[in-house]
Amino acid sequence: xxxxxxxxxxxxxxxxxxxxxxxxxxxxxxxxxxxxxxxxxxxxxxxxxxxxxxxxxxxxxxxxxxxxxxxxxxxxxxxxxxxxxxxxxxxxxxxxxxxxxxxxxxxxxxxxxxxxxxxxxxxxxxxxxxxxxxxxxxxxxxxxxxxxxxxxxxxxxxxxxxxxxxxxxxxxxxxxxxxxxxxxxxxxxxxxxxxxxxxxxxxxxxxxxxxxxxxxxxxxxxxxxxxxxxxxxxxxxxxxxxxxxxxxxxxxxxxxxxxxxxxxxxxxxxxxxxxxxxxxxxxxxxxxxxxxxxxxxxxxxx
Amino acid sequence: xxxxxxxxxxxxxxxxxxxxxxxxxxxxxxxxxxxxxxxxxxxxxxxxxxxxxxxxxxxxxxxxxxxxxxxxxxxxxxxxxxxxxxxxxxxxxxxxxxxxxxxxxxxxxxxxxxxxxxxxxxxxxxxxxxxxxxxxxxxxxxxxxxxxxxxxxxxxxxxxxxxxxxxxxxxxxxxxxxxxxxxxxxxxxxxxxxxxxxxxxxxxxxxxxxxxxxxxxxxxxxxxxxxxxxxxxxxxxxxxxxxxxxxxxxxxxxxxxxxxxxxxxxxxxxxxxxxxxxxxxxxxxxxxxxxxxxxxxxxxxxxxxxxxxxxxxxxxxxxxxxxxxxxxxxxxxxxxxxxxxxxxxxxxxxxxxxxxxxxxxxxxxxxxxxxxxxxxxxxxxxxxxxxxxxxxxxxxxxxxxxxxxxxxxxxxxxxxxxxxxxxxxxxxxxxxxxxxxxxxxxxxxxxxxxxxxxxxxxxxxxxxxxxxxxxxxxxxxxxxxxxxxxxxxxxxxxxxxxxxxxxxxxxxxxxxxxxxxxxxxxxxxxxxxxxxxxxxxxxxxxxxxxxxxxxxxxxxxxxxxxxxxxxxxxxxxxxxxxxxxxxxxxxxxxx
Numbered sequence: 001x002x003x004x005x006x007x008x009x010x011x012x013x014x015x016x017x018x019x020x021x022x023x024x025x026x027x028x029x030x031x032x033x034x035x036x037x038x039x040x041x042x043x044x045x046x047x048x049x050x051x052x053x054x055x056x057x058x059x060x061x062x063x064x065x066x067x068x069x070x071x072x073x074x075x076x077x078x079x080x081x082x083x084x085x086x087x088x089x090x091x092x093x094x095x096x097x098x099x100x101x102x103x104x105x106x107x108x109x110x111x112x113x114x115x116x117x118x119x120x121x122x123x124x125x126x127x128x129x130x131x132x133x134x135x136x137x138x139x140x141x142x143x144x145x146x147x148x149x150x151x152x153x154x155x156x157x158x159x160x161x162x163x164x165x166x167x168x169x170x171x172x173x174x175x176x177x178x179x180x181x182x183x184x185x186x187x188x189x190x191x192x193x194x195x196x197x198x199x200x201x202x203x204x205x206x207x208x209x210x211x212x213x214x215x216x217x218x219x220x221x222x223x224x225x226x227x228x229x230x231x232x233x234x235x236x237x238x239x240x241x242x243x244x245x246x247x248x249x250x251x252x253x254x255x256x257x258x259x260x261x262x263x264x265x266x267x268x269x270x271x272x273x274x275x276x277x278x279x280x281x282x283x284x285x286x287x288x289x290x291x292x293x294x295x296x297x298x299x300x301x302x
Numbered sequence: 303x304x305x306x307x308x309x310x311x312x313x314x315x316x317x318x319x320x321x322x323x324x325x326x327x328x329x330x331x332x333x334x335x336x337x338x339x340x341x342x343x344x345x346x347x348x349x350x351x352x353x354x355x356x357x358x359x360x361x362x363x364x365x366x367x368x369x370x371x372x373x374x375x376x377x378x379x380x381x382x383x384x385x386x387x388x389x390x391x392x393x394x395x396x397x398x399x400x401x402x403x404x405x406x407x408x409x410x411x412x413x414x415x416x417x418x419x420x421x422x423x424x425x426x427x428x429x430x431x432x433x434x435x436x437x438x439x440x441x442x443x444x445x446x447x448x449x450x451x452x453x454x455x456x457x458x459x460x461x462x463x464x465x466x467x468x469x470x471x472x473x474x475x476x477x478x479x480x481x482x483x484x485x486x487x488x489x490x491x492x493x494x495x496x497x498x499x500x501x502x503x504x505x506x507x508x509x510x511x512x513x514x515x516x517x518x519x520x521x522x523x524x525x526x527x528x529x530x531x532x533x534x535x536x537x538x539x540x541x542x543x544x545x546x547x548x549x550x551x552x553x554x555x556x557x558x559x560x561x562x563x564x565x566x567x568x569x570x571x572x573x574x575x576x577x578x579x580x581x582x583x584x585x586x587x588x589x590x591x592x593x594x595x596x597x598x599x600x601x602x603x604x605x606x607x608x609x610x611x612x613x614x615x616x617x618x619x620x621x622x623x624x625x626x627x628x629x630x631x632x633x634x635x636x637x638x639x640x641x642x643x644x645x646x647x648x649x650x651x652x653x654x655x656x657x658x659x660x661x662x663x664x665x666x667x668x669x670x671x672x673x674x675x676x677x678x679x680x681x682x683x684x685x686x687x688x689x690x691x692x693x694x695x696x697x698x699x700x701x702x703x704x705x706x707x708x709x710x711x712x713x714x715x716x717x718x719x720x721x722x723x724x725x726x727x728x729x730x731x732x733x734x735x736x737x738x739x740x741x742x743x744x745x746x747x748x749x750x751x752x753x754x755x756x757x758x759x760x761x762x763x764x765x766x767x768x769x770x771x772x773x774x775x776x777x778x779x780x781x782x783x784x785x786x787x788x789x790x791x792x793x794x795x796x797x798x799x800x801x802x803x804x805x806x807x808x809x810x811x812x813x814x815x816x817x818x819x820x821x822x823x824x825x826x827x828x829x830x831x832x833x834x835x836x837x838x839x840x841x842x843x844x845x846x847x848x849x850x851x852x853x854x855x856x857x858x859x860x861x862x863x864x865x866x867x868x869x870x871x872x873x874x875x876x877x878x879x880x881x882x883x884x885x886x887x888x889x890x891x892x893x
Contacts, residue, residue: 089574
């Protein structure tokens with residue numbers, strides 16, 4: 001009776017070129033980690049053959065949240081911290097779309113922290129890339145929720161004193177159904193994590209260490225072999241990625257910690273459950289138009 | 303309107319019945335049954351209730367004003383009081399007019415030696431209903447017992463009432479219905495020896511198919527008829543019943559309503575659905591609207607079609623969560639940061655909730671703007687009877703426009719009203735728009751160019767100016783020039799109309815104007831004002847530091863008319879007709 005739920009993949013996808021996907025030149029600082037994230041996103045979207053008009057880039061506020069301007073696709077640049085509930089409205093009301101959310105550690109773990117918990121437990125179908133740089137960059141060097149203790153910033157001139165959030169334990173505990181960790185300097189790995197996140201049905205998050213070369217240079221060198229660190233992978237042959245307990249144990253250490261998929265679970269998405277209700281409700285009176293349904297309701301109020 | 307009630311054979315034209323008890327006693331259901339009966343028997347009705355802001359229990363009243371002719375207000379004082387407990391008796395006896403009747407539960411209430419001329423009739427509601435239903439029911443049927451008794455006293459349409467009760471309880475178990483009917487019959491048969499029966503004059507309403515329900519229900523159904531299919535909300539009194547209604551109803555119509563983790567998420571999710579090409583709705587009550595304010599500013603900036611319902615209650619802060627007030631008007635018009643024009647509409651009664659919702663949907667769509675519907679606790683919870691809306695005229699089938707956008711597509715053209723291209727819509731040129739809260743140029747690119755910001759600010763303002771030019775004349779009633787012009791908005795409609803009648807009957811030239819369109823205001827209101835010596839704005843908010851209520855302040859600033867004066871009330875209860883008449887008379891006498 002309604003046409004409000006377009007078919008998934010209703011249009012045949014043509015192979016997208018990088019040129020088609022590129023929009024404004026990014027306004028990020030030279031050598032910012034986010035450039036690599038953008039390039040990786042282009043790669044994966046091209047590879048997966050997602051129809052151009054079905055791509056939606058959603059962001060809140062922050063350097064990384066400028067992302068939608070740099071992608072030539074439908075995009076929405078929202079307010080600080082609320083990208084996830086906005087994306088929830090897009091994803092639930094339009095199951096035909098591929099919803100990508102981009103943001104930083106302040107947007108995701110601080111001002112938007114509550115939404116992260118709830119979008120994760122509801123298993124809203126979307127892919128969320130958190131470009132974590134351990135600092136507030138756009139507002140020029142204040143302490144962020146992931147800033148390590150002792151690190152000096154404009155708001156902690158004597159060094160940070162609050163215990164930082166551990167994104168991985170946080171994400172697993174919230175009920176995200178796909179949780180992975182990658183490093184913006186490891187392009188191949190980042191491609192793989194993004195691809196798996198996009199293909200995962202449900203709430204998929206990739207915590208991506210992305211260096212702020214302006215205010216926190218060297219923050220992730222310990223995870224970068226080229227800078228003398230170690231890029232150690234999660235061994236999925238031995239790691240039980242279906243166990244939250246195993247994921248929590250793996251997540252305890254994140255300096256530099258392991259990279260890869262920490263947790264992966266197929267459970268019904270909110271999208272599936274809500275649309276199932278719609279289908280069943282509509283099946284109860286298949287011959288009635290909306291107008292008739294409302295008339296029936298009026299009749300019960302006489 | 304004559305509300306005199308006499309225990310003679312003259313048929314009654316009006317009766318105000320106040321039921322006072324505890325919220326769990328089902329006094330709301332008696333009231334609702336009476337209201338539904340009135341609606342289906344050509345009578346008019348308006349109810350008024352108080353709800354304690356406790357989880358269970360607490361003193362509660364339900365007042366029903368039944369009339370053979372038009373009923374515009376829930377009644378200044380009661381003709382009949384039904385008191386279930388000692389404290390309900392003690393607290394509400396004063397609400398009974400001289401010569402009124404008090405029925406009380408003689409199992410629970412000790413009669414006072416009242417000096418006023420009040421007829422006391424003690425009836426053992428509790429033990430009589432236990433006796434009627436049998437031991438296991440405790441005193442659960444006593445509300446229906448009282449309903450039966452009132453049916454006999456007022457000679458109401460018994461068969462129709464039994465039909466309504468059966469419809470209500472029929473879906474539950476047989477026992478429940480049987481017990482209800484036993485209690486009803488017992489109450490009906492109880493002989494009220496020292497009172498003659500007081501039949502009503504026949505109802506005069508000639509419309510067929512009248513509905514009886516409350517304002518939140520009609521607002522919910524109006525949103526559906528207007529084409530809203532997606533939305534999100536967070537529970538808060540008295541808004542919650544709308545979100546409950548939409549959550550249950552929308553799936554049948556192919557849509558959905560989401561319960562969000564907080565108010566901020568709720569509006570964000572609704573904006574997400576609106577961005578996706580649907581007409582979306584969120585809502586709340588006072589404090590919740592404050593929490594939504596930042597995102598509301600975004601919706602103004604990004605020009606998102608969005609319905610935001612605010613069921614006002616007593617404030618500020620948690621304030622009086624279950625009482626009525628009209629103190630969110632300024633918040634609705636101006637709440638947020640920056641210059642963020644949006645539309646504000648206010649329904650005047652239960653029936654008007656339906657049509658206001660439909661108009662809000664139309665305006666949001668046509669002007670690509672957030673529209674706030676400013677209702678209040680009184681309209682939200684009271685029951686009225688009115689003719690069934692004609693859906694041939696008022697139904698709007700929603701559509702999702704995913705057509706390809708051509709080369710000339712710009713989301714924010716300076717010379718036209720914004721039309722978004724929702725995700726999923728192809729672009730013939732291969733260039734896709736970004737919707738943003740940053741100031742932007744016509745293509746949606748961020749721009750801090752000074753001339754651009756001025757031009758875009760004007761663009762967002764001008765569409766409201768365009769709307770103001772297209773608005774219909776507000777509802778006008780009474781003398782077209784003279785001593786007093788009342789200007790009202792929202793739930794004060796009925797009492798103001800009745801006050802207008804009373805003042806005119808006393809020889810005061812009085813008119814009244816009721817505004818549905820609060821922002822923008824219709825052009826040319828000031829010209830009407832000039833025809834009166836006094837312009838009085840009765841509203842349920844504080845006169846503030848400068849002596850003028852919120853609408854009065856706005857009207858003074860718009861029209862520069864020094865004759866605009868305020869009549870304010872902030873007791874958490876609606877205006878009595880008497881208070882408006884006396885307030886206006888005082889203002890006149892000081893002139």
